[in-house]
Amino acid sequence: MTAASKTVSDVIHSHFGTLTRAEKQLAESLLDNYPVSGLGSITTIAENAGVSTPTVVRMVQKLGFKGYPDFQAHLHQEVEATISNPIAKHDRWASNAPGTHILNRFADAIMGNLRQTLSALDTATFDSVASLLSDRKRSLYFVGGRITGALAEYFFTHMQVIRPNTALLSSNSSSWPQYVLNMNPGDLLVIFDIRRYEQEMVSLATAARKRGAEIVVFTDQWGSPAAKLARHTFRIQIEAPSAWDSSVVTLFIVEALIEAVQSSTWDETKERMKTLEGLFEQTRLFRKLS
Amino acid sequence: MTAASKTVSDVIHSHFGTLTRAEKQLAESLLDNYPVSGLGSITTIAENAGVSTPTVVRMVQKLGFKGYPDFQAHLHQEVEATISNPIAKHDRWASNAPGTHILNRFADAIMGNLRQTLSALDTATFDSVASLLSDRKRSLYFVGGRITGALAEYFFTHMQVIRPNTALLSSNSSSWPQYVLNMNPGDLLVIFDIRRYEQEMVSLATAARKRGAEIVVFTDQWGSPAAKLARHTFRIQIEAPSAWDSSVVTLFIVEALIEAVQSSTWDETKERMKTLEGLFEQTRLFRKLS
DNA sequence: CGCACTCTGAAAATTTCTTTTCATGACAGT
DNA sequence: ACTGTCATGAAAAGAAATTTTCAGAGTGCG
Incomplete structure (x- = not known):
């Protein structure tokens, strides 16, 4: 499946050439401040990008997602991965210490x-x-x-x-x-x-x-x-x-x-x-x- | 008012004492893997916490939010703050503070x-x-x-x-x-x-x-x-x-x-x-x- | 100029989400 | 045991969101 292991960002980039004008506009709006900009409802992101909601639906389907909810679920997963594992969160601060050591x-x-x-x-x-x-x-x-x-x-x-x-x-x-x-x-x-x-x-x-x-x-x-x-x-x-x-x-x-x-x-x-x-x-x- | 500058997590903590059993269960589910766990729809988080959707609505209103969408909007803002301001990107810790401020x-x-x-x-x-x-x-x-x-x-x-x-x-x-x-x-x-x-x-x-x-x-x-x-x-x-x-x-x-x-x-x-x-x-x- | 084609968004249709209502059950105080 | 209060979720009502339909606008081409 297109969006299996690749990030949503990757998928957008790889399809960028085949996108239409309004879709490119939308894609850029999404990539700008990615991935947070895709957190809201379809209406919100359509407004932010200055396109209509059908354009959003058409694009995410073109990218290989089943629909907007499917698209957003993938985005959520990515946000989760980013947050729960930010560079800040060292899994091991002290060398040799397990991640669960009190120091960590x-x-x-x-x-x-x-x-x-x-x-x-x-x-x-x-x-x-x-x-x-x-x-x-x-x-x-x-x-x-x-x-x-x-x-x-x-x-x-x-x-x-x-x-x-x-x-x-x-x-x-x-x-x-x-x-x-x-x-x-x-x-x-x-x-x-x-x-x-x-x-x-x-x-x-x-x-x-x-x-x-x-x-x-x-x-x-x-x-x-x-x-x-x-x-x-x-x-x-x-x-x-x-x-x-x-x-x-x-x-x-x-x-x-x-x-x-x-x-x-x-x-x-x-x-x-x-x-x-x-x-x-x-x-x-x-x-x-x- | 209640949720103006404080984080959603803060608000939950400060109201924790006044929450009922089902609400506490929900609150803990939300705080566990916070703030990502609150990204989905009200149905999803209710299921994850093992409570009904009305419980979710009642709790977020008790916390001072206008409704679930309002609650989620605050959460989105926090996710955004967290993501776009990670420690790795430590040029600005305190928002509004120039990178050279003594605090930073x-x-x-x-x-x-x-x-x-x-x-x-x-x-x-x-x-x-x-x-x-x-x-x-x-x-x-x-x-x-x-x-x-x-x-x-x-x-x-x-x-x-x-x-x-x-x-x-x-x-x-x-x-x-x-x-x-x-x-x-x-x-x-x-x-x-x-x-x-x-x-x-x-x-x-x-x-x-x-x-x-x-x-x-x-x-x-x-x-x-x-x-x-x-x-x-x-x-x-x-x-x-x-x-x-x-x-x-x-x-x-x-x-x-x-x-x-x-x-x-x-x-x-x-x-x-x-x-x-x-x-x-x-x-x-x-x-x-x- | 006219035709065919694609892109686009308004609006309708559909689905899903959110909120409210209400019946039930638990429980404390009388 | 009775009564009132509260917490809870099922289900209905209401409100959004999502998808589909469709007509107009633009564009390329003969």
């Missing part, structure tokens, strides 16, 4: 998370947050929950090197009021709150807002309740083949932000880092001597 | 790091470390440096939930001797030490070895000096288009290890987690009452 399954999941998160992420949001973080007139406060506390700490540690006026709120909420007390209008509170949202985050966000602080929230696709109070929100895909959620993509965004801030204020940062290096050296030297 | 450059770098790290990683090492971490007769100690301290904390927080006898050494080295004092032969010390290796890590590793402890080191491609004393070493690719090194892949390995440990000791862990849940509930209740 994790790698697949993380790549999927990264792709989904990035395609849903608005770069304007990213750039705005980066510029808020860069503004040295604003003090920065970081806070995370039980699990995400480590991410807040990681973010804080870097920002503390890059610029002054940064603080890390302990994940224990009892000390929060003192920090809120010190917040000034325009200060920035960065909240990490993912699934198993912590009720106290909403209280903290509310209090911070009352003091005039801006809020940035890192949360998952379902959204922390604190996100409602936020100026900017990062919704991150966190699913992993695990009983736990994955923070890998969150860390990715954090690192990208760190770099964005660092490069946008490099002149000021350079001096700070030099000074800091010197301080570390002194400490080391001091210990050796003692 | 970072994504490329992380992809490369992940691939290189995994292809160099021996799965036997991974499995051995997972089994060492699972062994409840061994106490676990985690330690990190200035930057990697957050990773150690992240690892520790999870392991602490999964099993008893875990400790986090503060990144301040003055308290380390007390921990070393308590180490017994067979105990496991997990060290994070990447570029700008901290001299004290070697001292710590040496002291721990003298006490008979096993050592696992997470380091970069150049290798921490402490790695010489380690039973197992993870050499991780950490380069990023940034003034800072990237911890994303390190976190990836950590999460994969957490899952490996968790799943290998699920029976024992299950009980612990239930108890822990209860304790959290009590704490919350306590706060509310007070």
Whole structure:
């Protein structure tokens, strides 16, 4: 049969010479953005190509398919093959490891998370947050929950090197009021709150807002309740083949932000880092001597 | 509205709780081999899922779509996005972002790091470390440096939930001797030490070895000096288009290890987690009452 | 110019898909 | 045990999609 092992695209190409004007027009419309353009109904693709539906029927029959549904079934198969086996999906990331090894399954999941998160992420949001973080007139406060506390700490540690006026709120909420007390209008509170949202985050966000602080929230696709109070929100895909959620993509965004801030204020940062290096050296030297 | 920017998969997940038995069955059939399984007609997918066509209609409406055609149109869009934007064609990860946006450059770098790290990683090492971490007769100690301290904390927080006898050494080295004092032969010390290796890590590793402890080191491609004393070493690719090194892949390995440990000791862990849940509930209740 | 031929899309006919209606059965609360 | 509610699928009704028919337009050729 004509369309047995060859792809639909191949079949179209091989018959291209025998096609009529309207059919060629249709064929080109199909090959343009192939194979997705053939996903819709016969009416849709006829309209897109600017031809009539009978033309579509005649062509697919000329190509050797039984009818439009048959044609489309073949296309679906191809789409499936393309999707379930994209170059991205390495059947084996780690050499010698079976495709089902936890490392490989994790790698697949993380790549999927990264792709989904990035395609849903608005770069304007990213750039705005980066510029808020860069503004040295604003003090920065970081806070995370039980699990995400480590991410807040990681973010804080870097920002503390890059610029002054940064603080890390302990994940224990009892000390929060003192920090809120010190917040000034325009200060920035960065909240990490993912699934198993912590009720106290909403209280903290509310209090911070009352003091005039801006809020940035890192949360998952379902959204922390604190996100409602936020100026900017990062919704991150966190699913992993695990009983736990994955923070890998969150860390990715954090690192990208760190770099964005660092490069946008490099002149000021350079001096700070030099000074800091010197301080570390002194400490080391001091210990050796003692 | 509901299905504006979120993917169909997201929408299904977020509504999953409110779905009925037949609808859940359908949802799972759709998510299995997503999104290709939703390409056919309503009749086809109903048959594949083993439910009736009205069930399909009811579910997609419950999910916020106008009807099956609307649902399918969204799916088609996603398929298109997936196909015309594969990772292989990684010039644009985030839609709307120019190829040179920091997010895209970072994504490329992380992809490369992940691939290189995994292809160099021996799965036997991974499995051995997972089994060492699972062994409840061994106490676990985690330690990190200035930057990697957050990773150690992240690892520790999870392991602490999964099993008893875990400790986090503060990144301040003055308290380390007390921990070393308590180490017994067979105990496991997990060290994070990447570029700008901290001299004290070697001292710590040496002291721990003298006490008979096993050592696992997470380091970069150049290798921490402490790695010489380690039973197992993870050499991780950490380069990023940034003034800072990237911890994303390190976190990836950590999460994969957490899952490996968790799943290998699920029976024992299950009980612990239930108890822990209860304790959290009590704490919350306590706060509310007070 | 006229004839024969092919290509093309409008419209009708047909088939298939989608939605609605409704009867049945399961189940929780009284 | 009774009653109300909900989930479910069979079947009918309704809406599209697909295919066929057919007439007009264009083209090549004598």
